[in-house]
Amino acid sequence: AQKITQTQPGMFVQEKEAVTLDCTYDTSDPSYGLFWYKQPSSGEMIFLIYQGSYDQQNATEGRYSLNFQKARKSANLVISASQLGDSAMYFCAMRDSGNTPLVFGKGTRLSVIA
Amino acid sequence: NAGVTQTPKFRILKIGQSMTLQCTQDMNHNYMYWYRQDPGMGLKLIYYSVGAGITDKGEVPNGYNVSRSTTEDFPLRLELAAPSQTSVYFCASSYGTGFTDTQYFGPGTRLTVL
Numbered sequence: 001a002q003k004i005t006q007t008q009p010g011m012f013v014q015e016k017e018a019v020t021l022d023c024t025y026d027t028s029d030p031s032y033g034l035f036w037y038k039q040p041s042s043g044e045m046i047f048l049i050y051q052g053s054y055d056q057q058n059a060t061e062g063r064y065s066l067n068f069q070k071a072r073k074s075a076n077l078v079i080s081a082s083q084l085g086d087s088a089m090y091f092c093a094m095r096d097s098g099n100t101p102l103v104f105g106k107g108t109r110l111s112v113i114a
Numbered sequence: 115n116a117g118v119t120q121t122p123k124f125r126i127l128k129i130g131q132s133m134t135l136q137c138t139q140d141m142n143h144n145y146m147y148w149y150r151q152d153p154g155m156g157l158k159l160i161y162y163s164v165g166a167g168i169t170d171k172g173e174v175p176n177g178y179n180v181s182r183s184t185t186e187d188f189p190l191r192l193e194l195a196a197p198s199q200t201s202v203y204f205c206a207s208s209y210g211t212g213f214t215d216t217q218y219f220g221p222g223t224r225l226t227v228l
Binding site: 031035045101 | 145147149155156157158159162164172202204206212213214215216217218219221222224
């Protein structure tokens with residue numbers, strides 16, 4: 001069965017600094033995708049970045065990058081040059097080839113301090 | 115292009131009342147999902163659908179019903195509301211079932227059962 005673990009309930013980061021949000025996963029399927037979503041205080045779920053298990057390079061989307069370490073089964077989100085607007089809940093999720101819906105972790109609340 | 119829309123945004127129900135949460139997507143996605151998010155928690159899957167006329171249970175289906183008569187609509191029915199169903203409900207959709215397919219979320223419905 002798929003499982004996602006986010007061990008950091010909350011994180012603080014200074015504005016303009018980089019921050020890493022941890023995510024580990026478990027699946028026996030060699031084909032899987034890893035996703036990160038942002039949930040600001042307004043409540044909507046915003047898709048940020050995707051990494052496939054067969055992708056050779058780490059995914060990047062603007063200030064977001066994914067530090068994918070397959071052997072360790074980790075898919076950490078790195079946010080560079082943090083901004084006040086980055087303050088939000090961040091969820092890691094995964095789907096393997098045998099399951100249709102995403103499975104989510106419990107999330108990490110990021111607070112960016114001026 | 116509206117994406118995934120949900121109505122209502124907020125609702126207060128009395129114990130034992132019934133209601134339907136509406137979800138519509140205009141992206142011609144085959145797959146649709148209902149999740150609930152309890153305070154401070156991640157998302158748990160209630161039901162999902164792989165196409166018109168086909169639905170399947172998720173992790174927490176008790177107390178809910180769904181139907182999928184069209185590609186666009188996926189309503190969620192609460193028959194006898196209970197305080198344990200106080201939550202934020204998210205509808206989502208994706209084009210396919212492959213592990214690379216991203217799920218896109220609606221803005222959510224905040225439901226309180228008193």
